[in-house]
Amino acid sequence: MAFKQVSSPHAHGAQNTAKVMQLVVWATIPGLIALTWHFGWGSLINVILACITAVASEALILKMRNRPLGFYLGDYSAVVTAVLLGLALPPLCPWWIVVVGTLFSVVLAKQLFGGLGYNPFNPAMVGYVVLLISFPVEMTTWVAPLALLPEGVAHPGFLESLKLVFFSGTPMDGVTGATPLDSFKHAAGLTVAQIYQGDSLFSQALFAGVGWEWVNLGFLAGGIVLLASRVFTWHGPVAMLLALALMSLIFWDSGSSQSPGSPLMHLFSGASMMGAFFILTDPVSSAVSNRGRLIYGALIGILTYIIRAWGNYPDAVAFAVLLANFTAPFIDNYTLPRTYGHTDRRKATERIDD
Amino acid sequence: MRQTWVTPGGVHPPENKIQSLTQPIGSLPIPEKLVVPLGQHIGAPAIACVKHGDTVLKGQKIADPAGTVSAAIHAPTSGTVTAIESRPIAHSSGMEALCIEITSDGKDQWIEKSGISDFEHTSASALLSIITEAGIAGMGGAGFPTSVKLNPGFQRPIDTLIINATECEPYITADDSLIRERAEEIVEGIGILSHILGNPHNILIGIEDNKPEAIAALEPHTQDTGINVVSFPTKYPSGGEKQLIYILTGKELPSGSIPADIGMVCVNIGTTHAIKRAVVDGEPLISRVTTMTGEACEINRNYDVLIGTPVAHMLEHNKFDAQRCSRVIMGGPMMGFSLTSQQIPIVKTTNCILAPSVEEIPHNEPAQPCIRCGMCAEACPASLLPQQLLWYSQAKDHDRLESHNLFDCIECGACSYVCPSNIPLVQHYRSSKSDIKKAQEEKIKSDQARERFEFRQQRIELAEKEREAKRAARREAAKQAKAATGTDSMADIVAAAQARTAAKKASPEQELAKLERAVSSAEMRVQKAQDKLDTATADAETEDKINILSAALSGAQQKLEKARTRLAEHSK
Numbered sequence A: 001m002a003f004k005q006v007s008s009p010h011a012h013g014a015q016n017t018a019k020v021m022q023l024v025v026w027a028t029i030p031g032l033i034a035l036t037w038h039f040g041w042g043s044l045i046n047v048i049l050a051c052i053t054a055v056a057s058e059a060l061i062l063k064m065r066n067r068p069l070g071f072y073l074g075d076y077s078a079v080v081t082a083v084l085l086g087l088a089l090p091p092l093c094p095w096w097i098v099v100v101g102t103l104f105s106v107v108l109a110k111q112l113f114g115g116l117g118y119n120p121f122n123p124a125m126v127g128y129v130v131l132l133i134s135f136p137v138e139m140t141t142w143v144a145p146l147a148l149l150p151e152g153v154a155h156p157g158f159l160e161s162l163k164l165v166f167f168s169g170t171p172m173d174g175v176t177g178a179t180p181l182d183s184f185k186h187a188a189g190l191t192v193a194q195i196y197q198g199d200s201l202f203s204q205a206l207f208a209g210v211g212w213e214w215v216n217l218g219f220l221a222g223g224i225v226l227l228a229s230r231v232f233t234w235h236g237p238v239a240m241l242l243a244l245a246l247m248s249l250i251f252w253d254s255g256s257s258q259s260p261g262s263p264l265m266h267l268f269s270g271a272s273m274m275g276a277f278f279i280l281t282d283p284v285s286s287a288v289s290n291r292g293r294l295i296y297g298a299l300i301g302i303l304t305y306i307i308r309a310w311g312n313y314p315d316a317v318a319f320a321v322l323l324a325n326f327t328a329p330f331i332d333n334y335t336l337p338r339t340y341g342h343t344d345r346r347k348a349t350e351r352i353d354d
Numbered sequence B: 001m002r003q004t005w006v007t008p009g010g011v012h013p014p015e016n017k018i019q020s021l022t023q024p025i026g027s028l029p030i031p032e033k034l035v036v037p038l039g040q041h042i043g044a045p046a047i048a049c050v051k052h053g054d055t056v057l058k059g060q061k062i063a064d065p066a067g068t069v070s071a072a073i074h075a076p077t078s079g080t081v082t083a084i085e086s087r088p089i090a091h092s093s094g095m096e097a098l099c100i101e102i103t104s105d106g107k108d109q110w111i112e113k114s115g116i117s118d119f120e121h122t123s124a125s126a127l128l129s130i131i132t133e134a135g136i137a138g139m140g141g142a143g144f145p146t147s148v149k150l151n152p153g154f155q156r157p158i159d160t161l162i163i164n165a166t167e168c169e170p171y172i173t174a175d176d177s178l179i180r181e182r183a184e185e186i187v188e189g190i191g192i193l194s195h196i197l198g199n200p201h202n203i204l205i206g207i208e209d210n211k212p213e214a215i216a217a218l219e220p221h222t223q224d225t226g227i228n229v230v231s232f233p234t235k236y237p238s239g240g241e242k243q244l245i246y247i248l249t250g251k252e253l254p255s256g257s258i259p260a261d262i263g264m265v266c267v268n269i270g271t272t273h274a275i276k277r278a279v280v281d282g283e284p285l286i287s288r289v290t291t292m293t294g295e296a297c298e299i300n301r302n303y304d305v306l307i308g309t310p311v312a313h314m315l316e317h318n319k320f321d322a323q324r325c326s327r328v329i330m331g332g333p334m335m336g337f338s339l340t341s342q343q344i345p346i347v348k349t350t351n352c353i354l355a356p357s358v359e360e361i362p363h364n365e366p367a368q369p370c371i372r373c374g375m376c377a378e379a380c381p382a383s384l385l386p387q388q389l390l391w392y393s394q395a396k397d398h399d400r401l402e403s404h405n406l407f408d409c410i411e412c413g414a415c416s417y418v419c420p421s422n423i424p425l426v427q428h429y430r431s432s433k434s435d436i437k438k439a440q441e442e443k444i445k446s447d448q449a450r451e452r453f454e455f456r457q458q459r460i461e462l463a464e465k466e467r468e469a470k471r472a473a474r475r476e477a478a479k480q481a482k483a484a485t486g487t488d489s490m491a492d493i494v495a496a497a498q499a500r501t502a503a504k505k506a507s508p509e510q511e512l513a514k515l516e517r518a519v520s521s522a523e524m525r526v527q528k529a530q531d532k533l534d535t536a537t538a539d540a541e542t543e544d545k546i547n548i549l550s551a552a553l554s555g556a557q558q559k560l561e562k563a564r565t566r567l568a569e570h571s572k
């Protein structure tokens, strides 16, 4: 047994894919807590429902593809996709929305492309966008944040929420409300100051939008943990946030009625932080080199802003990420690092002989 | 403190060096049989200069270097040559190669040694030939013949001599303990190197800061010698030649060149010790310090081991437990290779035998898909993109592999070490490299074949063209001639006829010779016809046949008659 041929290196570091994926799941917890606190049990139910669907459907596909179940399910990648999709979906949306979205994510966007490592698009975002296009009403109905609920009204309790999710079929009334990005979309003709005064979503907020600022802070916290544990490098997230901030600064227009909102509002609204630290950092579908990830991140930041400001959908991270996924292979071709002993960076497309 | 530079990437695997440093360098009993491979260095294997049955003394040369890039081999102890044959040797692919087996006589009797006490007054070329004769090859890893390295030629003046004491691989402490115990000899060796290289401006000993005792041991001997001991933060792989050059000088070794191209020579510290022994003590390279470590051995320490000692001998003396061991590695856990047989001998480049327990270095986990996390790229000291190299290795896309600089990969294994998916990246790179090299060789061969073919094709074409040109010329001439006859007056035709006659007249001798030839060939034909007729008559052939033959004979006779007449006319 001792004398056999094994390729070097023999030593291996402590990291493994399952651990990395688990860490990503744990790191979403601050964001999930913020969502649950401010918007009720819906998000948690989404996450659980998505996880069950994801694991079951992945197991089924693996079985059909004749792959060992334990080995592939054990990498936790399906769980990560499910958690991210669950967090992105509106709380208290009907159960079938979650199930359909997860199926699209896991089966179409991931397994049909060959499973983990081979998906060119971010699976969670594929599911999200399919849902957004197919079921716009369900997908844009958000629960109002706790602080803005009318006197005497509260978010439904856990069991009540389950009932709503499984049996109501229609988006519930009474507790829905606009998101900060919606408010800007629908407040044509008002200056930023007027919007801020007139909309309690902003007037009661600390700095960006009631509830949303906390959700984004939650994801920022989780992201920093992942950054510190070197699950990814800073390049993608920082580039995206900087690009988003820069775009909103350029088009701030001193808060006129044309202004799409302040940098702070954009950074801490919608899916900004979740996108920056949990979505565009999906390594499989992003650019590979650090320089490539700077460009990739910046592209997502810019696209997000453009779609938010001038597109038809209030939030845009999902579209921006998918568009950037398309460009990732091209970015990779032109962003090779300079190798030791070479004076120039090379291009991947260089032909060697002749 | 001298400035040092920081390389990109790198990893910090657990060092595990203390285990083998608790005791001083020891020695092992002489094994009964020593197996000395003829190729222990980069370059051509040495050529045996002893025969089966010869008795040899310790330090006696048993194989001559084959050409410049080669190294001599010496008997590690006294005894008898009992075999010269293929044996398994230390190689990553577990191959066999020619070895000389020496059965020890137990006396360990030296040949007569002749050292030089004042190397300062010896010429560089004389010292170089001592080093060549002593069979010294780099003892750090690759085993490049040292005398070749020390002779970079006039066009490459050396201003920096780097002594590599980094020993960045976990577990290995051979250099560390050598420095602790023999710093004086090492510094003397460095002096010899410096003298050979024409006293370069900078002499730097590069050493990681995890060896404070070794650094302290060097200090008293290097004071006021111009030798700088430069320590820098520990990180794997700082000991790669390219990495060390950058750490110490901030310069990068351009891809595809050797240190001498940028005025540097890099020598392993163990090699400097061997050089001192060779020059000052007249001892060829027949032993080296090797670390014996790992939890599957009860004793962990360094040994001064005779080259050719079978690994089994070492393991046995250190109470090896094969049951606990996951693999036996020659070298360190990052770049060493696993041994396929315990009969494999220690060679000049063997700095460590690592016998880890299964808990220490577990069996390899199955590889999961690459998630493109980029941890490998963060760890790569050469700033490559290992995940892309993996992708293109699997796709066998050689163009992309080369544009991603596969050949600048030093196979340090840092990428595989950090890969969360347990992908044996280095293995993929090795096989891709050898595929590409094979493809290139084939391409060269097929290019040559193609050239030959094209050349031949060209020649044929050329010949064809020439023939065609001739034909065209003839056609042209004929056309002109025809045209001439068509339009010419009677006078011209007469003139032409006159010209032809003139031409005939111009060479009466030729005409004569022609006629004579005609006569003699006619005579021969008559003779043949006569012969045939005679045999036919003798064999009593049919009348018909005889008639035909006699007709042929009379025809020939008539022709002969005519020829004779014409000759007679001409002669008149």
Ligand code: SF4
Pocket (backbone or CB within 6 Å): B369, B370, B371, B372, B373, B374, B375, B376, B377, B386, B387, B390, B415, B418, B419, B420, B421, B422, B423, B425
């Ligand atoms: S470390 Fe492994 S899994 Fe991560 S990108 Fe590199 S090869 Fe792929």
Ligand code: SF4
Pocket (backbone or CB within 6 Å): B379, B380, B381, B382, B383, B384, B386, B408, B409, B410, B411, B412, B413, B414, B415, B416, B425, B426
């Ligand atoms: S083995 Fe090659 S690719 Fe991997 S880290 Fe070392 S130099 Fe980089």
